[in-house]
Amino acid sequence: MSETNTRRKFIDTTCRIIGFAALGGVGAVLTTRASAHAVFQVDPLKCTSCDLCRTSCVLSLSAVKAVNEFSKCGYCMLCPAYMDVTSAPNEKGVPSGKVCPQDALKRRVVGKEDLDDPNNNYYEYSVDEPKCTGCGKCIKACKPPFGNGSLRLEIRYDRCVTCNECSILIACPEEAIVRVPAPGLSPLLTQGETANG
């Protein structure tokens, strides 16, 4: 082998070793900082249901959906999130319009239905997720004092593609989208009382 070839080989090998050392160093530093897998979620205390969740998600149908916390719900007949209370009443005195533009908030009677007077009934409200666009109109209407605040927006992980940079996070004016380690989900989701992400 000629002299230049030997020299070339030596330089290559040296550089390769330096390369491996550099990668190893970066890898070692990163490994000490590695944490659990992180996910994005909506902080219900900061969220103002401004409609940007619907429009800013990279998916054409946003991964953010309305979720009803049943244990907080009043099961009211006259639900301000279900029906548009300002619309004209029908023959039974119940407002005819609905809040949800997609008709994604469904309700069913719990127990035996009183057909004559709907005021005697309790209704279970649930979200039809394929229809829900995450616009947040029902969440606004359910806010206290007129509602119980049982509805909230939530990033649904069966739809969320976990972008490296959540485009809703960038758009959100309230900084209500937080990035949290995946196992730490439950407190914020089930109670909505801690705002630390």
Next chain:
Amino acid sequence: MDNHPEGCGGGAKRPLWPLILLVVAFASSALFAQYQKKPPDFGGIYSFPTPTHPEPRGIVLLSLDVAMLAVGLGLGAYFVLKRRSRNATLLLSIAAIAYFGFYRKGCTCPIGSIQNVTLSLVDPHYLISPGVIAFFLLPLIAALLFGRVFCGGVCPLGTVQDLVLLRPMNVPRKLDRVLRWIPFVYLAVVIFFAGWGLPTVTSSGKEIVLRRFLICEWDPFIGIFRLSGPFHMLAIGAGFLMVGMFYGRPYCRWLCPYGGLLSILSRVAWKNVTVTPDKETYCGMCADACPYGAIHDYNADRATCVSCARCYECCPREIVRLRREGIPAKRYVSVPGGRGPA
């Protein structure tokens, strides 16, 4: 309470405010009671359902991504350097588009991981998952060993451009040399925005540092893998694919910052593509066959070769070798614009 000393001392002149507060409290609770209701007691006939929360991807599936990447890199190196087979590399790239592209919808990808790694190095409190670290490091390690095998058969962004390359044309050498600097400029900008960002004032007057992941925001192909996306992403993607029909892999060669990193490391790769299996005939067909202008002086340039394995197919010595070894030799592949026999 403390700022009413006369209330405690005198006794004659009792302040009115606790009474007012009490009345207001009663009135408001009565007002709220009109609207807010406690969940009713249904007795035994009904139990409150708990809202479902779909789980994010579990640790097993996340490890599967890393394993698929490692297997892909290994297969890529084997197909390109050992089997010397374009068809096998092509199959691998289609599998990569299916898995990393359409199934995983383009995330996690090593290109975007540059930003996570930068941010983690700058800000130790940033949450970086071990999977992202693996996605950042594995292709770089592979580049030190076998060259840019990640680009050739594993990267869904690169291989999708490879698939649409119908009529390769040459870019003037001088222009190409200038354009090849763009990835490094882009890399510097990306690192700056991911790690430090620009201070901005929000509409509410709050001062924040706006860190942005530019690679992800301007990713041309992710919208195609997701079959939806913002208009600018889809438009840029369509543009790149259109250019990519004539000029091979425009994103990889002239924009991809991770490609820039790989090209630095692959310069000293341990093994790399050697076109002729034995004797050099100086026919130059490989240089014509290479859509990426990566073959100079009858050798694959380690920095620019993306390990697509196209050159083997038109090497006359390779055909001779295959025939000698009893492997049914494929025909010469004529490359449009090249001068190889049809």
